[in-house]
Amino acid sequence: MQALATVALMASLLGAGPSADPTLAEARAHVEAAKKAFLGRKFGVALQEFQAAQKLKPAPVLWFNIGKCYEKLNEIPSALRAFRTYLNEAPATPDRKQVETAIKRMETKLRARGVQQLMVLAQPPGATVTVAGKGTLPVPATFELRPGSYTVSVSLAGYQAQQKQVTVTARGSVQVEMVLQPAGGPVASAEEPPAPLVEPPVKMPPPPPDSSQGSVIVAVRPKEPPPPRGSDRPLQPRPPLDRSPLIAEPRSPSALGEAPPPRGRTWTWVAGGASLVGVGVGVGFGLQVRSAQAELLGSVHTETEANDIYTRARSSALYANVGYGAAAAAGLAAIVLFLVESPPSSTAQATSPPVAGGAPMVLSF
Secondary structure, eight states, rough: OOOHHHHHHHHHHHHHHHHHHOOOOOOOOHHHHHHHHHTTTTTHHHHHHHHHHHSOOOOHHHHHHHHHHHHHHHOOOOOOOHHHHHHOOTTTTHHHHHHHHHHHHEEOOOOOOOTTEEEEEETTTTTTTEEETTTTEEEEEEEEESSSSEEEEEETBBBBBBEEEEESSSOOOEEEEEOOBSSSSOOOOSSSSOOOOSSOOOOOOOOOOOOOTTSSOOOOOOOOOOOSSSSSSOOOOOOOOOGGGSSSSOOOOOOOOOOOOOOHEEEEEHHHHHHHHHHHHHHHHHHHHHHHHHHHHHSSSOOHHHHHHHHHHHHHHHHHHHHHHHHHHHHHHHHHHHHOOOOOOOEEEEEEETTTTEEEEEEEE
């Protein structure tokens, strides 16, 4: 039943009205023929029609339908490859969990056969992959291998070949992605030889000949000349240091100042409450999305019903995202306000009369 819901969704994506594009019209016809064949349990015919539509108008969701047809035909490796291709091309699809469940189902069947699937992707397109002892295939490629370690080599003309050791286990399939780099690098000029890796040591000139060689040299610090006498000017005594600016004038006692009004965290609580409201809105509309998805996948619907359910689910998802976004913004504001706002201080200050010859003393209690 899940595949039929996906077929209806694909029909809504292609559109139901007339189109001036003959290729699009032909793709619609193949999708409709595939839908009828699948409902009639003619899975081989449905597979051919889906593949024809994919060739005319590629769409990620068609890979899921192709995988369902392969699964009905008990072609497990091809079904697993189609499901993985769907998630690679549409990683944010709403039915990702259902597709992952289908992948695990295929992996369980391959495990019963004693093998698992290795899928190799590479960039740029057109490369080939070789698994030692298993053959060479164009990328993207899949191999059904027994658990063990394998050497995977990817090559393309004009690019540096890459090699990687991959371990395949019985737990599940493995996907490997490689990016090839262009072959060759910058060529050094023939006129200017490349610099050596290690700079040669610098040769120091020999020290000049010492005529005092063989004798002992004693360094004598010259004596400081004595102070001048006679007509020299006598030393002038320093003027007394004026310490009056260092003595503070006694200040008059100041009255006990009024305490500032207490500052609470009112806006912190307001922002926190707004964040909780946003979370509630997001959760509420998220549950509506789940309900619509279960309704869409739970039974067969006409194209109009599927479109209505899909539209309702998208609207609920949009409202849920808005709610979560508002909750995140309000939560961030609450954190900032919590750090900025502070509770009222419980410390009061009073000023005592000044002590003799000094500043007033501050008492804290």
